[in-house]
Amino acid sequence: MCEMKTSPEPEVITSDEMRALEQAAISSGKVTGLELMERAGRGVVEAIFEEWPALAVGQHRAVVLCGPGNNGGDGFVVARVLKEAGWDVELFLFGDATALPPDAATNFERWSAMGEVADIKQALHVDFDACDLVVDALFGIGLSRPVTAPVLRDLFKAVSQADKPARVAIDVPSGLDSDTGLPPDGGSALRADLTVTFHAFKPCHQMKSLPGIVPESAALARYTVVKDIGL
Structure with missing residues (x-):
């Protein structure tokens, strides 16, 4: 079940409306895509520390799963901010780094200057119960096709069934x-404990259940929070 931490009638916008808002803001010259990505990544870390205050203190271990688009770019920012805070961070990339969109590519390079990037297949060897946090920055609002890649289906299962780590999805599980x-x-889909989305809720965040989908394979986060990125 997903709880929205907000007023009884929150603003809800579609994925197309969100993309249009971002593009309008960038086209106006008031903000760059890179600045929006930085704000998003930092907003995710802020939400994590608000939800789990104990993670804001001391050293912890995180696994960040990044995808081939701008959601992955948000994940590179999250990894960098956590690393700067003293965390042990492992980052795994699904897709070709040379094909990343420009802003995501910039943050890929920024992360690469301070940490390693492993292929997503290597994440299958991670003991997720030895981690404090798993960040899902794979697809976000841009997904329009089913996730059928065996490596992702196996990874989703491993993360979803782990007991210890806090699972955080960026925008959408x-x-x-x-x-x-x-x-x-x-x-297939990935389970989350907390979803952090930006500017406004998306239609999926209003759902109270996933009809016909077993909880072990997919579930919306227990909580969804909205972070302002200045749109």
Whole structure:
């Protein structure tokens, strides 16, 4: 079940409306895509520390799963901010680093200057119960196809079934369509404890359950919070 920490009638916008808002802000010259990505990543870390204050103190271990688009770019920012805070951070990339969008590529390079990037297949060897945090920065609101890659299906299962780590999704738990709240065509999805989205809730965040989807394979986060990125 997903609880929205907000007023009874929150603002809700579709993924297309969110992209249009971002593009309008960038086109106006008031902000760059890189600045929005930085604000988003830092907003995620802020939300993590608000939800789990104990993680804001001392050294901890995080696994950050990054995808091939700007959601992955947000993940690179999160990894960098946590690393700067003294965390032990492992980052795994799904996709080709040379094909990343420009802003995500910039943050990929910034992270690469301070930490390693491993192929997503290597994440299958991680003991997630030895981690304090797993950050899902794989697909976000841009997903329109079912997640069928065996490596991702196995990874989703391993993360979802782990007992210890706090699982945080950026924008939307990966594998779910942000407008319907369901995996496209019955694909696999990743469980989360907290979802951090930006500017406004998306339609999927209003769902109270996932019809026909077993909790072990997919579930919306227990909580969804909105962070302002200045749009």
